[in-house]
Structures are given as C-alpha cells and as structure tokens.
Amino acid sequence: MGAPKQKWTSEEESALKAGVVKHGAGKWRTILKDPEFSSVLYLRSNVDLKDKWRNMSVMSNGYGSREKGRLALRRVQHGTKDDNPLALATVDDSDEYESGDRPLPSSSVSPQIGASKRSMIRLDNLIVEAINNLKEPGGSNRTTIATYIEEQYWAPPNFKRLLSMKLKYLAQTGKLVKTKRKYRIASANAAMSDKKKLPAMLRLEGRQTSGSPMRVDKKDEIIVPTKGQIDLELQKMRNMTPQEAAAAAAQAVAEAEAAIAEAEEAAREAEAAEADAEAAQAFAEAALKTLKGRNTQRLMIRA
DNA sequence: CTAGGGGTAAAT
C-alpha cells in the first residue's frame, strides 16, 4: 500500500533539480532517460520524480499544488514545534574561535520569532551534501566545501560570502560542528538544545547498483514527455539550445538564491513572504537578463 | 504521458 519508504539521497535530489533545470519541470521521463541522471535516478519512476518534485516545491516554496489548504502560519502548535532557524544577527562574534567546544545553552539559544524560514533550505542542503560526499574524516573546511559546490553546481557571484555566512549560521545553530576550521555534520545527539529539530541527513546513502531485494517492482520505462511549467522564464529558455538554457537557468537560479539569502539577511525580521516576493522578482529579472544578454558558459555538470 | 487530486503508511 503505502510504500516501503526510501528516502531520497541528496544525489538524487540534486540530479532531479539539475534535470529540471536542464529539461524543464515536467519532463520526468526525459530526465529519467538522460544518461546524465539515470545513473542516479534509475531506481525512480517518472511518477516518483513528479511526486518528489511536488514535495520539494511544497516545502521550500509555499504550496506548489498539494497542501493548498493550509497557510503559512505553521509555527507554534503546542509548544513542541518552535524551531529557531534564524539565530544569526544579535551578537556578531568575530570569526574563529577554535576550541572544539561549543556551549550551546540548553535552553533557547535566542528567543526568536522563528516564523520566516521557508526560503533558504537550498544552500543548507548543498553544504550538507558537500560534506557528506567529501567524506573527509575530520570534516571539511570552507574552501573544500566551496570548491565542491562550485564544481558540482554553478557558483553565484557572491557565493563565497554566502557560504561563509551560511556556515557560520549552521555552526551557530548546531547543525554543523566546527572544529579546527573544519565542519562536520552534527551527530544526532550532540549539540541539540532541548529537542529541536536536527538535520537528520546523516544516513549513508544505502542504495547501490546491485539489485536490492526489496522494491524491484514496476520501475523503469522509457518514453517521451511533453510539458513543463516551472516559470515563464524557464518556458522561454526552452527555446534555446540545451546548453544555453542550462546555463541561463543555472545562473538565474543561482542569482535568485543569492537574492533570497540577501533578502533574508537584510530583512531578517520581515515576513518570509516578503523575501519570497523579492526572490521571485530577482529570479525573473535574472532570467530575463540572462536571456537577452551574454551566453554564460558555465553549465551544471554532474558526473 | 503529465498534472494533480486523493490516499496509505513509514519515519520523525
């Protein structure tokens, strides 16, 4: 009935995102068929892709389609659920403080309104993915992480700055542990004030090429797709050559993300909706700019 | 096939 449950790995999510950027949202079967992604997504069906994309959209953005009923006022239900995403600001500690010990008071790192987060899960995921995939014993330092992400994806102009900001933030909130300039994913039971929410992505990609005994039902098929939707900007991009489209889309997305982060940084106290609106606008502008202008050469490449 | 509505159930 339901399903045996198989969490999507970050590789799969990345492949899906890259696939959407490359072929457009909705071309699930094409993405699946693309040798570029099939190595990662061969266990998923076109419907899985569609559903996953739906879930992802619903999460990050407001509501892609499902869960249309509820609105943004999700926080504070019965006292258990108030995570505090934005702990930045307040005290700007001067960078390095190497002692491998972070205090993390057991109660309320900072009061926080905790109502506007909905926007920046992306870079977080990228960082986690980078650390996970780099698999360096003591963790990875900022440069290594930056290099990894830059190689796998398209790096925004101010990426370095963003990354530093993010890293600092993640370390502050205990999602990452910083030791001697290296970052590790926080372990499940460490650095968690109370029972806040934790990354929960430290599973080690348990899926391998060999046929797993379970779940070999009716997967893989191959056919051809037709539609897509994402955004009007991306629609237009589809008329370009695949490479141009990929480059333009990648840049637009990267810039939109940068805009999101900056919007949040600048107006941390503003509503999430506000930031989202700005991001959407930035996205559109970036897309248009890229469209009519230069052909960026950078592409998203996945091995 | 795809979008999207609806649902079950496993994780958290």
Place this chain on the structure above:
DNA sequence: ATTTACCCCTAG
C-alpha cells in the same frame, strides 16, 4: 502529529 515517499486514478 507531521513529513515524506509511494501509489492510484482521472482528465487532458
């Protein structure tokens, strides 16, 4: 209780 992954079905 919510989130997440998968399934199913229908209309287009």
